Amino acid sequence: MTVTTDAKGGNQAFVLHPGGSFAFEECSIPTLQSGRDIIVRVAATGLCGSDIHYWQHGAIGRYVVEKPIILGHESSGIVVECGDGVKGFAVGDRVALEPGSTCNTCKHCRSGRYNLCKDVRFAATPPYDGTLATYYRVPQECCYKLPSHVSLRDATLIEPLSVAVHSSSLAGKMQEKSVAVFGAGPVGLLCTAVARAFGASKVAVVDVVPSRLAFALEHGATNAYQMSSESPEKNAADLLSTAGVENGFDIVLDATGAEPCVNCGIHALTQGGTFVQVGLGKPNLSIPVGQICDKEISFKGSFRYGPGDFELAIGLLNSRRVNLDGLITHEYSFPEAEDAFKNVAGRSGIKSVIYGPDFNAEVAKSV
Structure with missing residues (x-):
């Protein structure tokens, strides 16, 4: 051309x-x-x-x-x-x-x-x-x-993939860790792929759309859970049961910004776990601060990407560890x-x- x-x-x-x-x-x-x-x-x-x-x-x-x-x-x-x-x-x-x-x-x-x-x-x-x-x-x-x-078409995904790399890196070492990803949209699915590439042993994806959950299972997720209208505590318990995680996830990445998902994710974390907020919804959410303190979890915000994130994203594609x-x-x-x-x-x-x-x-x- x-x-x-x-x-x-x-x-x-x-x-x-x-x-x-x-x-x-x-x-x-x-x-x-x-x-x-x-x-x-x-x-x-x-x-x-x-x-x-x-x-x-x-x-x-x-x-x-x-x-x-x-x-x-x-x-x-x-x-x-x-x-x-x-x-x-x-x-x-x-x-x-x-x-x-x-x-x-x-x-x-x-x-x-x-x-x-x-x-x-x-x-x-x-x-x-x-x-x-x-x-x-x-x-x-x-x-x-x-x-x-x-391709140039697929390269449009490198920017959101860099978002996933940045947020996953903020979560710390993922090798042999259990990870829950809330949201099976583009960023959530890319977070799933990155978590697997970073060595997570279990990656459970949570969403309300069955077709997106099915897609997640075909692209790296080990488990899928469809959120219900039940309480965050009930959804968290059902999620843990579905994923076969006994004592809570080591890491939660929320790519939705939705209050029910954030609350469920906090309840689903293990003691000392790490929660990374990737997606944005309402500017002010009501979250269970008592759970954050009681479990002494690390709650981190993630903003775009920083030095090395684009290079790492491209490296994951170049090595075909992310598809x-x-x-x-x-x-x-x-x-x-x-x-x-x-x-x-x-x-x-x-x-x-x-x-x-x-x-x-x-x-x-x-x-």
């Missing part, structure tokens, strides 16, 4: 306007702003729950859609231009994009926790535009070459972008991707 930055092709973008309406618009083609910048032609973008939330609600916490914004941040593409200071990349390279660039100078960046940088410029987080466009500019450190057997087959269930051309948003909002399938403007879908799917 021939890829060009010819301005005659333009930079078509899918733009969300305040109030929830979408429009296809021609935007300026991004240019190199420093010697370490790279311009990428976007091949495919996976839709995230945050994209849907900005569309339907206009805000996530303090981040408000006050002016038109381009959404999308789970993307792959092909390098079309490199700054004169870029090393290790060349035009034509297939890459995954890390969607947040940081200041690299604050105490968090300097101490190796750049995901906590207050000056991060994160794609599709107001006021910064995302990747649902023809071209996107990133600094060199936010580009990652793809293994030869990973992405089947996670992408819906594919859309760029003109069908709004249909993709509606599909995700309707909770159909697992992961939906949108191909970049005029990007050949067959090329994106090939390796």
Whole structure:
């Protein structure tokens, strides 16, 4: 496939306007702003729950859609231009994009926790535009070459896989540990795959959708449990029984942010266990603090990903310890972008991707 930055092709973008309406618009083609910048032609973008939330609600916490914004941040593409200071990349390279660039100078960046940088410029987080466009500019450190057997389509999952790597790493050593993962959506399923790759002996997945639980069992889960409307204590007891875990799970990863799941997970933990909050729901939850103290568990928040997480995610794919087959269930051309948003909002399938403007879908799917 021939890829060009010819301005005659333009930079078509899918733009969300305040109030929830979408429009296809021609935007300026991004240019190199420093010697370490790279311009990428976007091949495919996976839709995230945050994209849907900005569309339907206009805000996530303090981040408000006050002016038109381009959404999308789970993307792959092909390098079309490199700054004169870029090393290790060349035009034509297939890459995954890390969607947040940081200041690299604050105490968090300097101490190796750049995901906590207050000056991060994160794609599709107001006021910064995302990747649902023809071209996107990133600094060199936010580009990652793809293994030869990973397609540009599947590479859209590297960003959420990095979320799973980060949260799983926060949980500590998983070798021969029992792990419960709440939520069998994309991030929960990827947490399941990472937990198995990290050596967990048992990974039980919890959800309310039977089809997603069935998928989890085919992709790494050792057990599956369908949450009921019973109390968190009753669900926790039933979960432990189903999974054959006598004294509680060593680790719980919650990818839902739903209060019943968080409460159930805390009750299902063993004494001294570790709970990692991966997904976000309501900003304020009622949780059993007494259980947290009585068991002396470690309750940790997880935010995006940090140094080494993208490299490790790609390493797991390169070694085939994590398999992405089947996670992408819906594919859309760029003109069908709004249909993709509606599909995700309707909770159909697992992961939906949108191909970049005029990007050949067959090329994106090939390796």
